[in-house]
Amino acid sequence: MRKELPLLVTILTGLFVIFGHDFAIGEKWQLINAMDKWQTISQAFALLIGAVNLTRIHVNHIRRRKAGYIFSLLLLVALWGYTALGVVEGYKGQNFRWLYNALLVQLDSTIFSLLAFYIATAAYRAFRIRTVEATLLLVSAAIVMLGRAPIGEAIWKGFPDWANWIMRFPNTAAMRAVLIGAYLGSFVTVLRILLGIERAHLGGVGGAGMK
């Protein structure tokens, strides 16, 4: 019953959403709105699990005095200190927002901007493969980059037009093909879940000790 009952919950919840959307009475009772609210509330109360997991891992590092445990300490102080400040001051509190703008936004955008350098080396490695596919990938990437930067237009006025053409036609067609495939895959998966064939979401939680 420890697996059958959760499976029943999955099936009934799925059918409830379909009923709320596809049947007039479901629409009249606004079942979808109610389900959305329940989903949002339940996830909000469960989302703290990320912070709890992070804390468990880093407390473990500190306890065992693993190499670099001082950074774990810094992470925990930042995490719970910033959380406490936000809970006391509120989301729009002055100090909370100051730390957000002066520190968090700066760290965030600099770490992501680092990828500009690593993505360039990835492009170089792809170019060294010397296949038709790798060449097509890089030529298309180069045209899009040159078409999106002022220097590209300065070199040749046609670059922006070609970049737009690549984005509108081959790119949209390729992405749509991938999307259609993904949609079909997701339909098959949800049907398997609804019929009780796919039960992966019921196992693995809590590790091997789960019964």
Added chain:
Amino acid sequence: MTWTWTPTAAWVGAIATFACLSYLWAENPVFRAAEHLFVGLATGFGVVGNWDQYIKPTIQTDILKDGKFIYIVPIVIGLLIYFQYFPKMSWLARYPMSFWVGYGVGYTLAFQPAVLMKQIVDSYGSKFAVSAKGGGIIFTQTLNNILFWVFLLTALSYFFFTVKRENKLLGWPAWFGRWVIMVGLGAAFGNTVMARISLFIGRLQFLFRDWLHVPGM
């Protein structure tokens, strides 16, 4: 909410920026400190946002003020996930997961077909672009529409695994579709590179304009 750079804030931001950029030289303790600080602050920001926008209003407004005690049920469902830390009762953590997966299943079956069908119908519409003025066919647009259709069909045929690729009828479109997908992925790659470079330009602008106050920036 407007933000103006004070000298202290600009210094804090500049030190954080240099700490992250130091990784380009090598992995070093300053970068690791910045990295851990970032993870801690970002998670804290998420927790506070969640508390302020969902948890607090649900308890304060919905339950205590409006008396919607039924919302205690989803709260309990959400809280059951923490039982995964107690091996003997970890099976209880399956209930929230079942609820969310069930919601996702229902949502996919109820809402996705409309989105998918719209894309398919739009892809296979009329290929002839007609001029609004004279009623004649616009050649370049029509050619582009036909090319788009060919690109889409060939790219789709690349994902068609039911028939072996040795089949001449399906082999060539799949081979061409692979090229179309590579061009599409290249374009997506180029866009990503541009987004990262503009982030890097933004960092340089911050350093030169807001921190160093270089004239003309």
